[in-house]
Amino acid sequence: MGKITGAEKQDELPEKVRLLYNAVLQLFEEGTDLADITVSSITGKAGIGKGTAYDYFDSKEELVACALLYVMTQMTEKLLKMLETKENFGEQMACLLDWVEKSFFERNCLNRFLHLLTDNSSIGQLLRQKVDAKEIEQHMPMMLFQRLLKKAASDGEVRTDISLEYMAYTIYSRLAGYVTFLYIEKQEREKREKMRMLVYQGIMKEFAVEG
Amino acid sequence: MGKITGAEKQDELPEKVRLLYNAVLQLFEEGTDLADITVSSITGKAGIGKGTAYDYFDSKEELVACALLYVMTQMTEKLLKMLETKENFGEQMACLLDWVEKSFFERNCLNRFLHLLTDNSSIGQLLRQKVDAKEIEQHMPMMLFQRLLKKAASDGEVRTDISLEYMAYTIYSRLAGYVTFLYIEKQEREKREKMRMLVYQGIMKEFAVEG
């Protein structure tokens, strides 16, 4: 009766909802555009009845936004764990660039999510609303960057005279810019590697201590 | 009946096509999401028959992609002219940031266009294809930045030891990042101004020659 809001914890999710979320993720990974995702395609992939989706969500928009929120959260959690195994800030940034590139080519959607953060569609708007809910906020990309930076700052790896928020946005920007570059110049391997190195150096020069 | 491809020069455009392009621009400026733009709404705003659109374009996607291409071209041309009146690279960057912010608040669409560059919808893909056509390339944002940078380099205002392409992408990235910031933190004026200054300084520190 109470509908899913997207604030549920992972272990609170009903089985069918998990199936729906996975179906949305798969569609995303297949490159299906947001506007072309239909309730039929989701429930079909999930292997459940169309009506069931409406037992848990009020509308297609709610369903997709919640699914994306869930996947983003999962993804950033995994990413965070991975980053935490790195020795220092530089390695973390290198790892992030790898991840972004891998994500781009495997379509596993980081770029799609970054994109959604500035999407004007009803689903994009709904997603931003849900992200605004405090509890979830902490897993969002920008917060992830801030967390990395805070740790690095206390370890004396990055400068402390620049606002954390600005540094987070700048890292986000450079990654998003790199994704755009990939969209346009994906074909040439050499160029790609050169650009990646430049982005890496750009971040390090601007924020890292020493050189 | 050769259809419109988007490669036409401004003065080659049939009157009806111009009307259609303007209609798409208006819809965009009204904030209509890409997915919610219909052929009816376009031809209605253009004041011409629905069938006429199909005399010039093979599909709605073609029509919208061509219109966006045209508008982007127009916009960057206008922007370029404006930037060329500026004394130096620093002023140009400040002007760009103003423009981005104004564009964001007046919905005059620069952010929408930047967004489209990494959009997976059929229209977005078509648009990128068209951008790839050499003749148009020169008017696209990245090329605009490269042109500015080339001039600035020859005037000794920016460093010459960094790849032009990287510098262009970095400027693009920082602007796109600033737009994302505006999406998320638009409400607070002070924060906004501080962030804009930081972005400006970030660009200048990385690329400008001395002070």
Place this chain on the structure above:
Amino acid sequence: MGKITGAEKQDELPEKVRLLYNAVLQLFEEGTDLADITVSSITGKAGIGKGTAYDYFDSKEELVACALLYVMTQMTEKLLKMLETKENFGEQMACLLDWVEKSFFERNCLNRFLHLLTDNSSIGQLLRQKVDAKEIEQHMPMMLFQRLLKKAASDGEVRTDISLEYMAYTIYSRLAGYVTFLYIEKQEREKREKMRMLVYQGIMKEFAVEG
């Protein structure tokens, strides 16, 4: 572009609208309940595309209400013409009773319309709204009765010391009551004829001059 409102004159009706109206009438005559009428069944019977219905009407409800209004108007006009050929008030009442009975058995819907006047469904409500529009009012059953009574009064056939409105409602009531009787006792011919005579006499005794 301007949608049909139900206030159109007969010769202003587009061909397709006429087809839709006829389809609704046929469905009604087949005894289909209001709630079971679907847009598919209407356009199917009309032999036109489903979308066409929405070119002319904003919703199924609008379509059905307009169709019923049209049919009621047509029916009462025909009935009025028929009644005007009668010599006097008594013959008119006898004719009305015949008509009601015939209508009941041939399902040509007078009873359905009378019924709709007190129906709580969204279509019933819409219909009453449309009936309230002045121009149409004159053709509705109650107005028809009032017109007959006015003529009869000026011819000295009915009493002039009773309010016209009351007389109209009473005639309406007795007819509706007779329909209810038919619903419940339709099987027995003799009983039916006896009841019809009683209804006739009831009207005449109450309103006719002399005896």
Place this chain on the structure above:
Amino acid sequence: MGKITGAEKQDELPEKVRLLYNAVLQLFEEGTDLADITVSSITGKAGIGKGTAYDYFDSKEELVACALLYVMTQMTEKLLKMLETKENFGEQMACLLDWVEKSFFERNCLNRFLHLLTDNSSIGQLLRQKVDAKEIEQHMPMMLFQRLLKKAASDGEVRTDISLEYMAYTIYSRLAGYVTFLYIEKQEREKREKMRMLVYQGIMKEFAVEG
């Protein structure tokens, strides 16, 4: 598992069935249209499981028809008791008119039931079938009127030279006509009172003995 047929006596009704019946009544009193009543809304209001309804009834239609039959029976029983406290036929008729008007404005459903007697929906048809079952017949409106009239006739208050059945239908008709009048002219209080008086006088003049 013999299902409920609607012929059960009040004290034979399982608790759950009573809950279902009450839920239907409440929905009706809230003005919900027959077509908008759902099994969910009924069982929800009844506070029992959806499946339980199907343990007792074969279909939604059966459930609603039985519920309405029950409520009508209850209502007419109550009404009859109330009428039996009246001194004479005239007071009974006045009381009936009060009841009808009160029922109309409080939505307590007499008008809805009268309406159902000539309704073509599957529920309406089912209801009439059930009314036809002899045991129940005695509680239906028409029978109620006949009972009143029989008593009044034996008390010398109404004429004995007119068929009881005709008188019953006429009273029913006039009440139904008054309801129609209320639907159309509910707003004006004065007109309403005048009409009610005329209806009352109409009945008395036609059927009452002397004055």
Place this chain on the structure above:
DNA sequence: AATGAATGAGTTTTCATTCAT
């Protein structure tokens, strides 16, 4: 006996595209 999660057929509605005029 009682439940309510799950279903999917069926409904209303939209809109890109066609084609007779």
Place this chain on the structure above:
DNA sequence: TATGAATGAAAACTCATTCAT
């Protein structure tokens, strides 16, 4: 060349009914 009436495939969503628990 230009039109816009007509189409129908496909979408979102509802709800009576079933059935495993």
